[in-house]
Amino acid sequence: MPLSPSAVKRRSFLGLASAAAAAGSRLLPQGLAAQTEDISHITLRAATFRGADQTLLKETRLDDFPYKVSFSEFNSGNIIAQAINADALGIGGWSEIPMVFAATSGARISIVATLEGPTTDQVLLVPTQSTAKSIEDLKGKRIGYIKATTAHYFLIRMLEQHGLSWHDITPVALSISEGLTAMKSGSLDGWATYGYAIQMLESDGTARILQSAADILSGHYFIGANPLRLKDQAFRVAAADYLGRLNKAYSILSHDKPRWARAVSPVIQVPEPLVLNYLQNQNRPYHLRSWHKNDITSAQEIANTFVRTGFLPPGTDPAPIFSPVLSDALDRQSSRL
Numbered sequence: 001m002p003l004s005p006s007a008v009k010r011r012s013f014l015g016l017a018s019a020a021a022a023a024g025s026r027l028l029p030q031g032l033a034a035q036t037e038d039i040s041h042i043t044l045r046a047a048t049f050r051g052a053d054q055t056l057l058k059e060t061r062l063d064d065f066p067y068k069v070s071f072s073e074f075n076s077g078n079i080i081a082q083a084i085n086a087d088a089l090g091i092g093g094w095s096e097i098p099m100v101f102a103a104t105s106g107a108r109i110s111i112v113a114t115l116e117g118p119t120t121d122q123v124l125l126v127p128t129q130s131t132a133k134s135i136e137d138l139k140g141k142r143i144g145y146i147k148a149t150t151a152h153y154f155l156i157r158m159l160e161q162h163g164l165s166w167h168d169i170t171p172v173a174l175s176i177s178e179g180l181t182a183m184k185s186g187s188l189d190g191w192a193t194y195g196y197a198i199q200m201l202e203s204d205g206t207a208r209i210l211q212s213a214a215d216i217l218s219g220h221y222f223i224g225a226n227p228l229r230l231k232d233q234a235f236r237v238a239a240a241d242y243l244g245r246l247n248k249a250y251s252i253l254s255h256d257k258p259r260w261a262r263a264v265s266p267v268i269q270v271p272e273p274l275v276l277n278y279l280q281n282q283n284r285p286y287h288l289r290s291w292h293k294n295d296i297t298s299a300q301e302i303a304n305t306f307v308r309t310g311f312l313p314p315g316t317d318p319a320p321i322f323s324p325v326l327s328d329a330l331d332r333q334s335s336r337l
Contacts (some may be wrong), residue, residue, distance in 0.1 A: 062246075065238075117285075119214045119284075144179045290326070
């Protein structure tokens with residue numbers, strides 16, 4: 001008896017699903033996967049920091065995607081947000097700070113997940129030979145920072161903690177690469193920065209840590225997606241699968257820091273012992289999950305800080321750019337880890 005068109009369609013889908021599973025698609029979220037026939041045609045344009053997503057997924061052999069992934073490397077979250085807004089990316093991550101700036105600018109982004117992470121790699125550096133012993137000693141000095149990032153935020157908070165304001169320093173907005181060059185050339189009295197730039201400057205004797213932002217930041221990082229692409233069911237399946245794989249990679253490597261250091265060291269060009277020391281001293285592990293209401297509350301508190309200091313307009317509200325479209329899938333994935 002001939003099969004009906006719908007039966008043929010179902011069998012075709014089952015064949016594709018089996019092939020995808022054989023290719024390593026065990027992380028495809030139940031429910032979402034059943035609603036699409038094929039995601040092999042999807043190209044997920046994903047942002048990565050050096051030594052982050054692309055490196056971690058490859059090291060843990062979780063890069064056998066049943067779809068195509070095109071990675072683009074960035075060194076700050078605010079640029080990732082701009083790239084998604086310009087339709088140049090499908091998915092990427094950043095801290096709360098780029099998100100509140102994007103929210104007030106009307107940027108076309110959707111927050112689909114939260115990545116909890118350490119705050120121990122966020123500091124204010126000063127030249128090794130600097131006589132500064134506290135933030136007060138930087139009054140009137142040239143201090144670099146990365147605009148619209150955690151560095152921008154924690155520099156404001158550090159100044160306030162010591163009775164100073166933004167107007168008490170000479171702030172210099174710089175990219176990561178510009179900041180590295182400026183610190184090595186001696187043209188800055190301090191630099192609010194994050195990530196492996198810290199280990200780079202410490203290892204070559206250029207800078208030392210004046211103050212850590214570990215107790216200032218929430219440790220919340222957000223995963224943003226392109227709302228134009230989120231309209232596509234196949235894209236949503238691929239995005240949820242990608243985030244599930246990333247979460248699993250973090251889980252695996254969090255339990256094997258030496259392996260993590262070996263994988264990252266040659267990529268970021270920082271000696272392996274320094275990378276391992278940094279990883280072993282993280283104050284909390286990375287964990288990717290669906291966003292919660294208190295994440296919005298935390299983001300609003302940060303927005304209020306930027307409003308108070310004149311960097312954002314009154315009424316800045318990040319809540320509208322949060323999207324629950326991947327929440328159920330991410331919750332199911334977390335329950336299986």
